[in-house]
Amino acid sequence: MEGYLGIIAIIVVVALLAAGGMFLLLRPRGKSAPPVEPPEVRPVPGEEQAPPAGVAQDDDAATTTLPPPAKPAEPMVVPPAVEIPPPSAGRMVRLRARLARSQSTLGKGLLDLLSRDRLDDDTWDEIEETLITADVGVAPTQAMVEELRTKVKVLGSRTPAEVRGLLKEQLLTQIGSDTDRTLHVKPHGERPAVVLVVGVNGTGKTTTTGKLARSLIGDGNKVVLGAADTFRAAAADQLQTWGDRVGAEVVRGPEGGDPASVAFDAVAKGIEDKVDVVIVDTAGRLHTKTGLMDELGKVKRVIEKKATVDEVLLVLDATTGQNGMRQAQVFAEVVDVTGIALTKLDGTAKGGIIISVQRELGVPVKLVGLGEGPDDLAPFDPEVFVDALLGD
Template identity: 65%
Template sequence: MDSALIYVLIAVVLLILAVGALLFVRGRGGTEAPPAERTAPRVEAPPASAEPAVVEEEPAAPELEKPEPAAGRMQRLRARLARSQGSLGRGLLALIARDKLDDDTWDEIEDTLIAADVGVEPTQELVEHLRTRLRVDGVNDPEQARGILREELVSLVDPSLDRTLNAGGAAGAPGVVLVVGVNGTGKTTTVGRIARVLVAEEQTVLLAAADTFRAAAADQLQTWGERVGCETVRGPEGGDPASVAFEAVKRGSDEGLDTVLVDTAGRLHTKSGLMDELGKVKRVIEKQAPVSEVLLVIDATTGQNGLVQARVFSEVVDVTGVVLTKLDGTAKGGIVIAVQRELGVPVKLVGLGEGADDLAPFVPEDFVDALLD
């Protein structure tokens, strides 16, 4: 075969193969174009808006506490006293209501009174008066005997004493109430309660935290001030109590306030150095204004020990009134009579619990009626 013919045949075969390949590829759908680049959709930012104006509101003023009216406090305290102290009065009533009041019965009456912390001398006085009246009047009726017992007890408590709280000043100076007593009697709480009553009577009051030795005493008093709406002058812990008292009374004078209540350290009455310091506090205060009231706070449950405290404090700061706290519970009640006889000054306030309103003016008739209820 001619070589030229061979080349022609080869070319034809190659052409046929090329055409076949082309047809095969087209039958499969052809080649795919490369995917187009994908771009993220354009997100338009929201239109900027002006930031809302911040309005700062004034903090709401704290709601100040107000005490229960005096009449309500007295009624509630009388009811509590009657529940806790009735043993004294009821015991006496049971004894004098006996058909026969012989010597043994009168001895029992004396023992009952002495056990109730009335004291020996007041007890003897009461028994003598009762024996005379019951014998002379020939009393056999229990109700009549109760009436005589009430009269004699009221007389023994002495309603003639002036029990007014002298919290006001004179000649432009504030009244200064110095509150003294040993630790644990409720002294700082008493200061807060008195402030509560005075502020409710629209008096301007300043507290002086002159108990600089007891941890957190100034904090406790300042908390009371915030509750009732008056400020507190305080110094560094362990600082000079007289300096704190002086600054408080000076500020009270400068600002024309009505009353400065001074809470003193709960010093032990057996330590002469501390008692001398209490005398210093009083002297320093009186460089600014006279002390109008010195209240001695006594825990009524301490009984005759309270009389020892009363005697020593009175010698140092000339006590003008007594606050008896914790008169409920185990207190005997007769301490009211004994402490007044010991000091010659009246019980002006009594406390019967831990509540803010558990402090009220002492009223002899109410006290005796509570004992006899």
């Protein structure tokens, strides 16, 4: 009996083992992840449910799962490097070669004529013609020729050095070597100095404003720029670029907006930021004299509610000669111009315009533009100018 029970127990154990083995063999292979219930999305009443990111919907409302969009690379924001411009002192000496290149024909022509052994009437006519052609102007030319005739007579025979000395003296007399050409840019206590830049469009007004800001910053001043040329949107952008390069704040207004309001805001900003100088670039459209007078007059009046206008700089293109001068005269009649910025002197052989423009407008040339480079604006130095003209 005991033997039977033992056999039955063995059979039961074997049967159980066999059943367990079958289960292990037949169960599905691999681990399956537990199904994930999608999160319940409750539509916001009145709003259409937007498809979740990465799910495209087609017309049949079937959905396709797309790979998540690649994250656009973050643009690298590199702050523009603020330049430290060079100081203004000695600029004309640095740019002397450029002046010599454009003006040497005039200087050399005059020196050759005056060095002739015999100075007859024809030679004096030629000297006169050379001066007139260089835009010196009729009256200054006559005054110079008369003086030179007298001095040459006294001298008799002349060495080249004497001829050069004579001519230099005469040119300096006509240009005015003692004239005060200081740019008034000293702040008044808490209030900044204000420079108003006026002139016909295309003369280099905006460029000169930008160059002047650089030069003042190079001399250690803090500057705010006012883009009151609201007539041409690009002018404000241009000024912004100049300002950004040297870290000068630029106050601008809407295109076609009121220039006086921009000028006012620029001066207010200058006072708030305690800057030394505010430079205001104006549009100065020359449609009618009355319109111009109204516009510039208002700009000036509005600025004067907050500060003093220390300089009204008239920008004049040296290459436009007498034609440019006539237009400049209109500006001089509507605002009290205190100084001239003569641009593009590197692009003309007619440097005599310095003499005629001062005479006709009654104000000194304070700045000269000698190229398109950012530091090609220099305080005008008559001595350096005449030396460049006559050569060493």
